[in-house]
Amino acid sequence: MARKPADQSVSRDDIIVAAAEVLQRNGYEAATMKDIAAAVKLTAASLYHHFRNKDTLMLAVLEAGLSHIMERIEPIAQNTALSSSERLRRMVAEHIIGLTQNTAVGAAMVFEIRTLMTFSLPAGDALSVQEQEFAARRDAFFARRDEFERLFRDVIRQGVELGEFRAVDVPIFTKTLLGAHNWVGVWYKPNGRLDGAGIAERTADYFLAALRN
Template identity: 25%
Template sequence: MKNLVDILELGGSAGPPTERMLQILTEACRLFATRGFDGVSVRDIAQECGISKATLYHHFPDKDAILRPLVMGITRSLHQRVLGAIRPEADPAEKLRAFMMESARFFEEYRWAFIVSSTVFWTDPQARQRRQRIEWRDRHEALLRGILEEGIRSGAFRIADIGMAGRLVLGALNWMPKWYDPKGPLPASAIAEQFCGMLLAGLEATPGAAAL
């Protein structure tokens, strides 16, 4: 997983994270993803980092304070990363392919943080942070809807229900953390490209096509 400093949402007044903070965040992220948030204690995180609980509390007052910058950072960074990968002059099919492949690349680079964010998206007790994450989520979904709408207007896509089509795309991408194996034969981006190809081509055989 790439350095978490690229995606953390620590707040404007917090300053850059220290090496110790990054160590705590990285180890906590892995533990949260593999054991679940409730299955990890502050003592567990401290032990993985080789530090005392007092040292951990010096940087973070509780587990929520460790979790929050990861979840917010993933939600915001995913959208910004995908948006930056889409060329405005590209045709709708290429934009959809870029959306899906860059989403998969981002997931693969920040796999543990992505899993944690997906798992606890709705559980933050602080309403303001939850609203901010939902706003970024809505921007991301609007980006996808815009691509689909452009495809309909240009005649590239035949879609009866944009909302349903968007959920199909996002469902294919968001379910990957449940089954994707980084040791498998294909990187996540190659899988997303195959998903996109299936969506664009459709699954129905053309008349006269030979059966496999």
């Protein structure tokens, strides 16, 4: 029953990886199905065998990126054996390194997704089943992304409560931190003076200094 896929055939994941690159490079609207297909040596039409449509493919990219980074950050955030400072330092490092290495991570964080996200529901008309499914997945993605932000916020808040950090406006401080991170995904170029780890180290240093009592 279980058909093993042919060796040379392109997998769902191959497409996601390629799509992530094209998405990060060109932005949502400018990333064409043809571009993505070309990146895996397929025809645009072939992509529809793997994904219902462009939005679904894009959402899959975002989900992959978010999962990738969540898997790394969540355990750190929950490691109560570590001090708040140490947890935050490691979270910053993972996030920035992820951003510089996995193109899908950047895509998952950044905005140009408005189109996808706005998804102007034709008011009145009932959504088709597919549309409902899509809307649900999209909402789940956003909920998960909020959760991601909350991981940072909670570590910072706890540090403040324990007196390990000075009192700051936690929501604003968190957004400041994450904004700085996400921006790395924008300007980072491989072969620069610093690699992801180097950037991460400095960034963590600055934000921890800002929190010092």
